[in-house]
Amino acid sequence: MTTASDISESVREGSATATETIKSALSAIAKRDKDLGAFVFVCEDHALKQADRIDGMAADDKRRLPLAGVPIALKDNICTDFAPTTCASKILDNFNPPYSAHVTKKLIEAGAIVIGKTNLDEFAMGSSTENSAKCITRNPWDRGRVPGGSSGGSAVSVAAGMTPIALGSDTGGSIRQPASLTGVVGLKPTYGRVSRYGLVAFGSSLDQIGPFARTVEDAALLLGVIAGSDSRDSTCISTDVADYLGSLSDSIAGKKIGIAREYFGEGLVDGTRKQVESSLEKLRELGAETVEIDLPLTKYGIACYYLIATAEASSNLARYDGVHYGHRSKNVGDIVEMYSASRVEGFGPEVKRRIMLGTYALSSGYYDAYYLRAMKVRTLLRRDLEKAFEKVDVICSPVTPDTAFKIGEKSSDPLAMYLADVYTITANLAGIPAISVPCGFDDAGLPVGLQIMGPAFSEATLLNVAHQYQINTNHHKKMPV
Amino acid sequence: MANPLSESDVRHIATLGRLQLSNDEIAMMTEELSAIVGYVDQLNEVDVEGVVPTAHAVDVQNVFRDDVVRDSIGSDKALANAPERDKTFFKVPKVLDQDTV
Known part of the structure; x- marks a missing residue:
């Protein structure tokens, strides 16, 4: 599998064309995605046009493109003004965004070529990509198993070698968990590091866009392109973007790695524990x-x-009312009935469940007991981590308690599905960055990921540690058949 | 143990959330939400006396932008995804009852 940095270098130097690269990625998708279901939309025309544009550029202009001709897949909750954006929901079935997300624009400016939109749990709510109104996405390591979620399609696109890189979004682990379950690198940046403009909102104080890649180096390259301030997202931080590639080769000798026993307790299966412990060694x-x-x-x-997350979601998803865009029910009397019927027809079961829970947590009489109390516990969780980072540079843990589960295995028990997010959600609540890097395989041959968390804006450190681990191991070189 | 939520609680929440749930969905949701609410009740074990709530994990400050007129997307683009439109308007079912007009 060719990396994004290799592709980009060949296109910049002229030893390959963007058109050839895109054609080969399109044929890989045509061949492999039939039984994987990673893509909900392939933008062939757009991609070929972009490739042609790059091939027609003057050599000097081309040399300035960090991702020249690199095919990339975007999770289908990232707006594209050249392709539909559905969030894998019936309520946005035919939605064509009038604008592109900040990250979409940054990618195009950098020479990357958006080749398709990938499947997800509806509105990014889920941990298996099974809650999609579009299709089932399968894990390339075992097609009877889930790829994780909610960014399952983007993870599979990279894991199966259809694109070298992809973007996902992470609200409670939705990049790191599928990265771990499919054996690729996935990074959730610090809250505010990447603009959320044009990312369909789920939990606005938790959502972040981040990269998937096979190598840590490609993840660093991609993060460098999408990170940075944007006046259209007022929570986006203007702190300088670090030189993520420049610090990859630094030695990690003397780095202090925190190990919390709470991340290695009950519920962690032996196969995963073994691989994570050997990666610490x-x-x-x-x-x-x-x-x-x-x-x-x-x-x-x-x-x-x-x-x-559900309180924020119930508020964010109030905008789907059948008025301005999206599904509108045919069975309507007055306007309130139109809202309620359109929403019940357009949303799937998990989205309805979360809107209900969030509405309850915010409702009169329960706000203090649930939402306010949760925000106070959030403060304490943050303080716990801040205290830990006074003593250590990073914290290492498993990403998930177990490897990929079978399709359908957990869908009847929503609470059981939530509980598996235990190792990833703290980073979102605290706003800190965290990366998942492949660290081996269990006895069934399923990938295991190592999570590395760091204080706010420590992406360069996380990438450095992950890269040093990766270049001294071979897990990332193994491809699914 | 009795469910923390009754079917009538769930019906009330569904009205607030503008979801026209069927009777079957109400019954199922009552079970599922009760299980989840039962689980999240463990937050009562944490002492939060005097703790300031966190709405945003990274300190956010008010951001001003220059007060200048800029191009907007225009009504055609804004209306392009509308389920129903009439000229430059979004068209919706009647908002007021005949009697109240």
Whole structure:
């Protein structure tokens, strides 16, 4: 599998054309995606036109493109003004955004070529990509299993070698968990590092867009392109974007890695534990020092998250009312009936469940007991981490308690599905960055991921540690058949 | 243990959330939400006395922008996805009852 940095270099130097690259990616999708279901829309015309534009550029202009001719897949909750954006929901079935997301524009400016939109759990709500009104996405390592979610399609596009890189969004683990379950790199940046303009909102204080790649180097390259301030997202931070590629080769000798026993307790299966522990051994061999830390509030993260995320979602999803865009019910009398009928017909079961929970948490008489209390617990969870980062540079843990589960295995028990997010949601609640890097395979041959979390704006450190681990191991070189 | 939520609670929430749920959905949602609410009740174990709530994990400050007129997307683009339109308007079913007009 060719990396994004190799493709880009060949196109910049003229030893390959963008058109050839795009044609080969399109044929890979045509061949492999039939039984994987990663893509909900392939933008062939747009991609070929963009390729032609890049091939027609003057050599000097082409040389300035960090992602020249690189095919990329976007999760279908990232707006594109040249392709539909559906959030894998019936309510946005025929929605063509009037504008492109900030990240979409940044990618095009950098020479990347959006080749398609990928499947997700409807409105990014889920951990398996099964809650999609579009299709089932299968894990390329075992087609009877889920790829994780909610950015399952983007993870599979990269894992199966259809595109070298992809973008997803992460509200409670939706980049890191599918990256872990499909054996690729996935990074959730610091809240505010990447503009959310044009990302369809789910939990506005938690959502972040981030990269998928096979190599940490490609993830660093892609993050460098999409990070930075944007006046259209007032929560986007203007702090300078670090040189993510420049620090990859630094030594990690002396780096302090925090290990919290709360992330290695009950529920973590042996196959995953074994691989994560051997990756920690490898990091020690590379000179890092592991330090035991306490994160005693970890277990309250899920309850805290599912109140805050659903409260924000219930408010964000109020905009789908059948008036301005999206599905409108045919069975309507007055306007309130039109809202209620359009919404019940357009949303799937998990989205309805979360709107209901969030509405309840915000409703009169329950606001203090649920939403307000959850926001206070969030403060304590943050403080726990801040205290830990006074002693350590990064915190390492598993990404998920188990490897990929079978399609349908958990769909009848929503709470069981939520509980599996225990290791990833804290980073969203605290706003800090976290990366998932492949760290081996369990006995069934399913990928396992190592999570590395760091303080706000420490992406360069996370990428450095992950890269040093990756270039000294071979897990990322194995491809699914 | 009795469910923390009754069917009539769930019907009320559905009205607030503008979701016209069927009777079957109400019954199922009562079970599922009760299980989830039962689980999140564990937050009561945490001492939050005097703790300031976090709405945003990264400190956000008010951002001003210059007060200048800029191009907007225009009504055609804005209306392009409308389920129903009439000239430059979004068209909706009647908002007021005949009696109240």
